[in-house]
Amino acid sequence: MTANVLTTSIDAFNWFVLGYFVTLNSVYLLVIVGAFRVMMRSARRADPGSRDDIFANPLTPPVSILVPAFNEQAGIVESVRGMLALHYPQLEVVVVDDGSTDDTFEVLRKEFDLVEVAPVIDDVLPMRGAVRSMHVSAADVPLVVVRKVNAGRRADALNVALNAARYPLVCMVDADSILDPDALLRVAQPFVDDPDRVVASGGVIRAANGSTVYRGQVVEHRQPRTWLERIQVVEYLRAFLVGRTGWSNVGGLLIISGAFGLFRREVIVDIGGLDADSLGEDADLVAGLHRHLRDSRRDYAVVFVPEPVCWTELPIDRRSLARQRRRWSHGLVQVLWKQRRMMLNPRYGRVGVVVMPYYLMFELLGPVVELLGLVSVVTGLALGIVDVPFALLLAVAALAYGVVLSLAAIAIDQLTDHRPARSRELVLMILAAVFENFGFRQLHAWWRLRGLGAGITGKRAAWGAMPRTGFVSETAPPPDRSSRTDTEHVPIDR
Amino acid sequence: MTVRQAFVLALWGCAAGLLLAVALTVAARAQRGRHRRHRERAVARWRPVLLSWTDDRIEATDIPAGGRDRHDLIEVAVHLLPKLRGADRDHVVGALHLVGMADTLARDARSRRSLLRLRAAIAMDACASPADVGALIVLLRDGDRQIRHVAARALGRIGDPRAVRPLMRGMTDRTLATHAVSMAIVRIGGGAVPALQAWLDHEDVRCRRTAAELLGHLGEDDAEAGLLSCLRDAEPSVRIAAAGALGRFGSPSSIGPILSQLHSELGTPTFAGREGRLCESVCVALVEALGLIGDRRAIPDLEAVFARSTRISAAAAEALVHMGARRPTTSTRGRDAAAVGRSVANG
Numbered sequence: 001m002t003a004n005v006l007t008t009s010i011d012a013f014n015w016f017v018l019g020y021f022v023t024l025n026s027v028y029l030l031v032i033v034g035a036f037r038v039m040m041r042s043a044r045r046a047d048p049g050s051r052d053d054i055f056a057n058p059l060t061p062p063v064s065i066l067v068p069a070f071n072e073q074a075g076i077v078e079s080v081r082g083m084l085a086l087h088y089p090q091l092e093v094v095v096v097d098d099g100s101t102d103d104t105f106e107v108l109r110k111e112f113d114l115v116e117v118a119p120v121i122d123d124v125l126p127m128r129g130a131v132r133s134m135h136v137s138a139a140d141v142p143l144v145v146v147r148k149v150n151a152g153r154r155a156d157a158l159n160v161a162l163n164a165a166r167y168p169l170v171c172m173v174d175a176d177s178i179l180d181p182d183a184l185l186r187v188a189q190p191f192v193d194d195p196d197r198v199v200a201s202g203g204v205i206r207a208a209n210g211s212t213v214y215r216g217q218v219v220e221h222r223q224p225r226t227w228l229e230r231i232q233v234v235e236y237l238r239a240f241l242v243g244r245t246g247w248s249n250v251g252g253l254l255i256i257s258g259a260f261g262l263f264r265r266e267v268i269v270d271i272g273g274l275d276a277d278s279l280g281e282d283a284d285l286v287a288g289l290h291r292h293l294r295d296s297r298r299d300y301a302v303v304f305v306p307e308p309v310c311w312t313e314l315p316i317d318r319r320s321l322a323r324q325r326r327r328w329s330h331g332l333v334q335v336l337w338k339q340r341r342m343m344l345n346p347r348y349g350r351v352g353v354v355v356m357p358y359y360l361m362f363e364l365l366g367p368v369v370e371l372l373g374l375v376s377v378v379t380g381l382a383l384g385i386v387d388v389p390f391a392l393l394l395a396v397a398a399l400a401y402g403v404v405l406s407l408a409a410i411a412i413d414q415l416t417d418h419r420p421a422r423s424r425e426l427v428l429m430i431l432a433a434v435f436e437n438f439g440f441r442q443l444h445a446w447w448r449l450r451g452l453g454a455g456i457t458g459k460r461a462a463w464g465a466m467p468r469t470g471f472v473s474e475t476a477p478p479p480d481r482s483s484r485t486d487t488e489h490v491p492i493d494r
Numbered sequence: 495m496t497v498r499q500a501f502v503l504a505l506w507g508c509a510a511g512l513l514l515a516v517a518l519t520v521a522a523r524a525q526r527g528r529h530r531r532h533r534e535r536a537v538a539r540w541r542p543v544l545l546s547w548t549d550d551r552i553e554a555t556d557i558p559a560g561g562r563d564r565h566d567l568i569e570v571a572v573h574l575l576p577k578l579r580g581a582d583r584d585h586v587v588g589a590l591h592l593v594g595m596a597d598t599l600a601r602d603a604r605s606r607r608s609l610l611r612l613r614a615a616i617a618m619d620a621c622a623s624p625a626d627v628g629a630l631i632v633l634l635r636d637g638d639r640q641i642r643h644v645a646a647r648a649l650g651r652i653g654d655p656r657a658v659r660p661l662m663r664g665m666t667d668r669t670l671a672t673h674a675v676s677m678a679i680v681r682i683g684g685g686a687v688p689a690l691q692a693w694l695d696h697e698d699v700r701c702r703r704t705a706a707e708l709l710g711h712l713g714e715d716d717a718e719a720g721l722l723s724c725l726r727d728a729e730p731s732v733r734i735a736a737a738g739a740l741g742r743f744g745s746p747s748s749i750g751p752i753l754s755q756l757h758s759e760l761g762t763p764t765f766a767g768r769e770g771r772l773c774e775s776v777c778v779a780l781v782e783a784l785g786l787i788g789d790r791r792a793i794p795d796l797e798a799v800f801a802r803s804t805r806i807s808a809a810a811a812e813a814l815v816h817m818g819a820r821r822p823t824t825s826t827r828g829r830d831a832a833a834v835g836r837s838v839a840n841g
Contacts, residue, residue, distance in 0.1 A: 045612055045640060048573065049619055053647055057677045058711045059704070120808040124771070192673040193643075196700070270768060393500055400508035407515030415522035426519070 017373035031246030062090035064165035068157035082216025099150025125273035155274035202256030208311035248304035258282035260310030280331025326451035333455025367445035406433035619648035650678025655685030710739025741783030785813025
């Protein structure tokens with residue numbers, strides 16, 4: 001009797017797992033097809049004059065670039081220099097030194113000739129860490145540096161930056177991000193095209209590991225040296241380029257990465273700024289915008305521009321990657337719980353009815369199904385409950401189908417990116433898409449499961465040190481390999 | 495269907511998907527390579543021809559033979575023309591018309607394929623020839639948003655005042671975005687002023703706001719009276735735009751109405767909440783306008799607004815520094831008004 005129940009349970013669960021993976025991958029296939037259409041259309045209809053027009057237009061809204069920085073002495077000068085050199089008619093850079101314990105502020109002070117001024121900071125958004133001082137550049141650059149007491153959250157530093165910002169559009173970037181010269185102009189285009197509706201616009205994030213940086217710009221893009229990083233490159237292509245383009249295409253963009261997103265300041269103020277308790281403050285912000293704007297019955301748009309490029313550095317070792325992924329998963333639990341009222345609620349349109357259930361079922365609970373499915377199949381095989389063809393069928397539905405999706409993302413990138421990879425690097429990417437499924441994927445599921453557990457139990461996440469290689473600079477000596485504390489954004493996506 | 499059959503079917507499906515994805519990747523690269531080589535050949539063939547036309551010299555061999563040649567020539571010209579100036583540019587545009595490009599573009603602009611119409615509009619924008627005004631005005635009503643915007647840009651570049659009314663109509667009926675119309679009108683310049691002045695009384699807030707902003711950029715003195723009346727507009731964004739425009743005008747005669755409006759706005763009990771913040775933004779715009787005008791009669795009023803809010807104080811400090819009524823408290827050598835203003839605010 002017990003054996004029968006066990007057999008039936010394992011059998012039923014395995015069929016559920018099979019259906020789950022077929023559904024998950026099929027939904028993602030649809031997203032990829034939508035992204036393919038958008039990106040091909042965009043590539044075919046390139047208009048060389050449009051960016052110059054935005055640059056020359058006197059009504060193009062000025063932008064405040066907000067840069068929260070914690071122990072970023074190694075790369076902050078290069079990043080700020082790159083941001084100040086962005087091709088945009090009017091901008092300011094607001095760096096918030098979030099209680100750094102290294103020389104972040106000193107290197108900025110020396111490089112940009114900072115002088116202390118009386119702090120002029122709005123108090124429209126809550127600030128936990130007290131502002132210690134405010135500095136402006138005595139050189140002819142629009143740079144403001146605010147020093148504050150560390151409150152242990154990137155969101156708090158961003159709220160201070162939002163209070164200090166003086167322009168109607170704010171661009172949130174990571175201190176170690178490097179933007180392409182035209183990135184801001186392109187991500188601002190939706191605001192210019194449709195100023196009454198667009199409230200947020202996101203850009204493509206790419207991995208900079210292995211690339212060469214010259215004067216704050218990525219001049220040569222190459223594949224990183226380790227398989228761990230290469231696999232992440234493929235993940236970023238699939239999630240940040242193709243995935244978000246596809247979701248944006250159906251009006252269901254739930255995440256704009258904290259590493260590079262442009263927002264209308266007034267709507268962020270309307271929702272009370274970023275939630276300093278959230279580990280996924282970027283997802284929380286966009287979900288909060290959807291909720292607020294739907295509640296107030298405003299016609300709005302949150303869009304993704306598949307062109308602009310922000311380069312960011314990926315974790316290089318398993319430990320820091322594990323910590324990052326646990327935090328993403330933990331942050332997703334917080335966001336979905338906080339915005340649970342939107343779940344399956346038609347009042348919130350596609351975001352409520354399609355996107356949030358997708359994130360709950362496939363992003364949050366994905367690792368549970370994946371790991372339990374693995375255990376169930378292996379147990380079933382050992383006990384003779386599951387036959388080999390079924391196990392193979394499951395492997396095909398979960399793994400081979402996943403490889404097909406990754407390869408499709410690579411194909412779209414090769415078809416549309418103006419910097420196609422060299423043949424050797426393309427082969428490396430294809431191999432990474434295959435290798436990802438054997439070992440890394442299961443490990444990743446385990447990290448996400450732990451993040452999910454931490455989120456459910458309400459455990460406070462640690463913000464530890466994260467070793468980075470830095471960017472390979474053409475003018476500088478080999479990059480510093482010292483540890484920096486990871487205060488990265490929390491993008492959550494496949 | 496048995497599990498075994500399902501497995502075989504799924505395996506075949508995935509294998510086919512894998513092959514398709516790899517084939518697509520390879521095909522994508524091959525296609526890009528073909529396109530690049532074709533473009534290089536087109537540039538090698540037509541760029542010297544276009545450059546020779548800067549001397550107003552056309553050879554019989556320069557005339558494109560077929561449709562593909564014509565489109566190659568247009569594509570190369572679209573990238574070359576923005577780099578040419580003055581007579582060189584005029585000669586090349588004239589030569590393009592002589593070899594029949596105008597007819598090709600006009601035909602493409604009527605094509606049923608939106609990609610062809612878009613490319614025609616882009617080429618007309620690069621040429622900026624007055625002969626294309628009629629076709630471009632028609633394209634302003636195209637069903638494709640991108641084509642309408644390129645046509646608006648091209649009309650702005652040509653600078654023909656005949657385009658003003660169709661452009662403004664496009665904004666009124668929301669078929670054209672504000673930025674497309676505004677940039678075109680700024681390029682058209684003085685010819686658009688009467689229509690913009692009429693728009694200051696338009697029922698649509700977007701139109702009133704855009705008209706005020708554009709009049710500030712065009713700098714026509716006749717517009718001052720209309721802008722002053724906009725300071726009392728019910729919509730805060732229009733008041734902000736009007737204040738900004740009057741600041742750019744820099745006319746001391748507008749000081750009185752600006753101060754009067756500033757006192758009225760400062761009468762708002764609180765700057766909290768959405769409405770309060772908008773009101774605060776209007777105050778900031780008015781104070782900034784006073785700073786730009788630079789008339790010292792406004793100094794006592796600016797000194798008096800310091801206690802109201804951080805943003806207004808900062809703006810007032812900037813304005814006073816701009817007028818020379820205050821000095822920065824630090825030894826900053828910065829020329830950024832914001833930096834200087836921040837250094838003296840609250841002090």
